[in-house]
Amino acid sequence: MTLKDWTLPLIVLAAAAVLAPLPVVAGSYWMALLVNILMYATLATAWALFSGPTHYVSLATAAFFGLGAYTMAFLGEKLPLPLVYGVAALIGAVVATIVGLSTLRLSGVYFVIFTFGLAELVRQLVTWGEAKYGGTVGRFVFIDVTQQGIYWMLLGLLVLILLTGFAIQRSRLGWALRAIGEDETVARHAGIDTTVSKVAVFVVSATFMTVVGAIMAPRWTYIDPSIAFNPIISFQVLIMALLGGASRLYGPILGVVPLAILFEILQANFPNSFSILLGLAFLVIVYFVPNGIVGLIDQGRGAFIRATRRRPHPAE
Amino acid sequence: MQPLIELHGVSKSFGGLRAVDRLTATIRRGEVVGLVGPNGSGKTTALNLITGNLTADSGAIVFEGRSIERDGAHRITRAGIARTFQLVRVMPTMTLAENVAVGAMFGARPCGPAEAAERALPLLARVGLAARADERAASLTYIDQKRLELARALAAHPQLLLLDEWLAGLNPTELKEGIALIASLARDGLTIVMVEHVMDAIRALCTRCIVMNAGTKIAEGTPAQALADPGVIKAYLGDDDDA
Numbered sequence: 001m002t003l004k005d006w007t008l009p010l011i012v013l014a015a016a017a018v019l020a021p022l023p024v025v026a027g028s029y030w031m032a033l034l035v036n037i038l039m040y041a042t043l044a045t046a047w048a049l050f051s052g053p054t055h056y057v058s059l060a061t062a063a064f065f066g067l068g069a070y071t072m073a074f075l076g077e078k079l080p081l082p083l084v085y086g087v088a089a090l091i092g093a094v095v096a097t098i099v100g101l102s103t104l105r106l107s108g109v110y111f112v113i114f115t116f117g118l119a120e121l122v123r124q125l126v127t128w129g130e131a132k133y134g135g136t137v138g139r140f141v142f143i144d145v146t147q148q149g150i151y152w153m154l155l156g157l158l159v160l161i162l163l164t165g166f167a168i169q170r171s172r173l174g175w176a177l178r179a180i181g182e183d184e185t186v187a188r189h190a191g192i193d194t195t196v197s198k199v200a201v202f203v204v205s206a207t208f209m210t211v212v213g214a215i216m217a218p219r220w221t222y223i224d225p226s227i228a229f230n231p232i233i234s235f236q237v238l239i240m241a242l243l244g245g246a247s248r249l250y251g252p253i254l255g256v257v258p259l260a261i262l263f264e265i266l267q268a269n270f271p272n273s274f275s276i277l278l279g280l281a282f283l284v285i286v287y288f289v290p291n292g293i294v295g296l297i298d299q300g301r302g303a304f305i306r307a308t309r310r311r312p313h314p315a316e
Numbered sequence: 317m318q319p320l321i322e323l324h325g326v327s328k329s330f331g332g333l334r335a336v337d338r339l340t341a342t343i344r345r346g347e348v349v350g351l352v353g354p355n356g357s358g359k360t361t362a363l364n365l366i367t368g369n370l371t372a373d374s375g376a377i378v379f380e381g382r383s384i385e386r387d388g389a390h391r392i393t394r395a396g397i398a399r400t401f402q403l404v405r406v407m408p409t410m411t412l413a414e415n416v417a418v419g420a421m422f423g424a425r426p427c428g429p430a431e432a433a434e435r436a437l438p439l440l441a442r443v444g445l446a447a448r449a450d451e452r453a454a455s456l457t458y459i460d461q462k463r464l465e466l467a468r469a470l471a472a473h474p475q476l477l478l479l480d481e482w483l484a485g486l487n488p489t490e491l492k493e494g495i496a497l498i499a500s501l502a503r504d505g506l507t508i509v510m511v512e513h514v515m516d517a518i519r520a521l522c523t524r525c526i527v528m529n530a531g532t533k534i535a536e537g538t539p540a541q542a543l544a545d546p547g548v549i550k551a552y553l554g555d556d557d558d559a
């Protein structure tokens with residue numbers, strides 16, 4: 001690998017080093033906002049690992065996030081914490097493998113609808129299972145993880161997701177995913193095992209989402225299926241990733257920061273019309289920034305390069 | 317010469333329509349075979365069955381002694397069969413070099429991204445697109461996209477190359493270049509099956525011709541023999557409904 005290949009990972013690590021001490025200075029309001037931003041940054045970046053290159057739009061984020069949160073709610077007081085995160089990751093990976101194998105033969109809009117249905121199905125199953133075997137629907141989560149702890153874990157996870165993304169992009173697997181996004185028939189005829197490639201990265205992406213759920217659960221003290229599997233989570237992640245632009249690994253983060261703040265303000269001030277405002281934000285973004293902030297940056301850079309190239313060199 | 321690929325009674329229906337009907341054919345190593353016939357006679361479907369883009373309803377396809385009729389397209393490509401599409405298909409937002417590199421990376425001689433990038437350039441040169449290696453495939457004309465498709469297919473290191481009307485739409489100069497290119501591939505030892513309507517190209521390139529009509533093979537032989545067959549003439553005149 002050349003020096004250039006290391007630039008982005010080094011920027012990621014440097015940025016994380018700058019962000020790591022924030023909890024020392026931030027008050028509790030700001031900590032809550034930062035944790036919220038990090039939660040969506042990890043989810044949206046994990047989402048884009050798979051959906052970015054393949055253009056398969058998944059609405060299953062809430063399903064995996066909720067599975068992670070529920071794993072923590074059930075096991076958090078029974079097992080050591082690191083083990084709970086491991087179990088959550090394993091559950092996410094297994095469910096994603098099953099879902100991936102059964103759905104990734106679908107294409108386009110069928111995949112979107114199926115993933116959305118999946119999130120609802122998992123929510124219903126958990127509700128039923130909790131009532132039958134847990135005696136209640138909804139439970140308190142008394143686990144001793146501080147706001148700072150959550151922040152640091154999410155920050156570490158974000159770094160891990162980004163580094164994983166870099167590694168995938170540089171590998172044959174990353175090329176396979178891009179080819180699938182361009183034209184799946186061509187990809188198959190080029191010799192790419194499209195099913196294996198898609199399932200592999202869907203599983204990686206979903207596993208990260210599940211761990212985010214497990215990390216976040218202690219923040220709520222009480223969770224029930226409608227909180228943990230809230231479909232709004234899937235839509236928010238989608239909107240944020242679209243605003244930022246999923247064609248670059250760092251793209252979704254650019255969409256998360258402004259929207260997490262905006263949604264926070266909207267939710268605080270217009271709790272009843274939040275879904276409508278969310279839909280409105282969606283329309284505005286798709287209409288005005290179809291390629292995301294990343295697309296605007298690329299456009300701007302292209303225009304700059306063309307402008308500087310055209311200008312005759314003074315020495316000539 | 318030993319057979320490279322054999323089709324034994326291969327059939328494929330779409331609803332009630334028998335697009336390919338008990339097709340039997342043998343292609344030997346080093347041959348350039350023309351697959352001709354009127355529109356809708358099942359030529360593209362036959363290529364789709366060979367490459368695993370479609371699965372045959374019945375019959376067997378044997379490539380280098382191994383049955384491939386149940387294999388997926390990616391396995392068949394890795395086994396050594398590459399193709400171009402009648403309706404050209406490129407990866408539009410990738411550069412030309414990237415399109416070809418993907419072909420090299422996952423084909424019959426798989427390699428990593430760095431080596432694939434190196435292997436792509438000479439192939440782009442061979443189809444006359446080296447100067448545009450860093451442009452996006454979408455910016456090419458239809459004809460140049462066809463050239464790019466051929467480079468991508470060659471990057472997979474195939475033993476059998478299937479061309480679906482690759483010469484269609486070329487002007488006389490381009491046609492001459494195209495024929496010369498295919499001839500040079502044949503000289504390199506590549507076995508080629510070409511679906512083609514351009515009869516001059518068939519006569520110039522093909523050692524043998526298979527004529528299809530309504531899903532079945534109606535004639536076979538040297539281009540001169542096959543195209544002079546009374547049944548073939550009748551099929552081309554569109555008189556294929558009655559006996």
Ligand SMILES: Nc1ncnc2c1ncn2[C@@H]1O[C@H](COP(=O)(O)OP(=O)(O)O)[C@@H](O)[C@H]1O
Pocket residue numbers: 330333335353354355356357358359360361362
């Ligand atoms: N995917 C498909 N679905 C339904 N019918 C098809 C499909 N592909 C081809 N056909 C039909 O099968 C017949 C053979 O088509 P094709 O193989 O494309 O012919 P050719 O390439 O010889 O012009 C045509 O009648 C065509 O309409």
Ligand SMILES: [Mg+2]
Pocket residue numbers: 359360361402
């Ligand atoms: Mg055809």
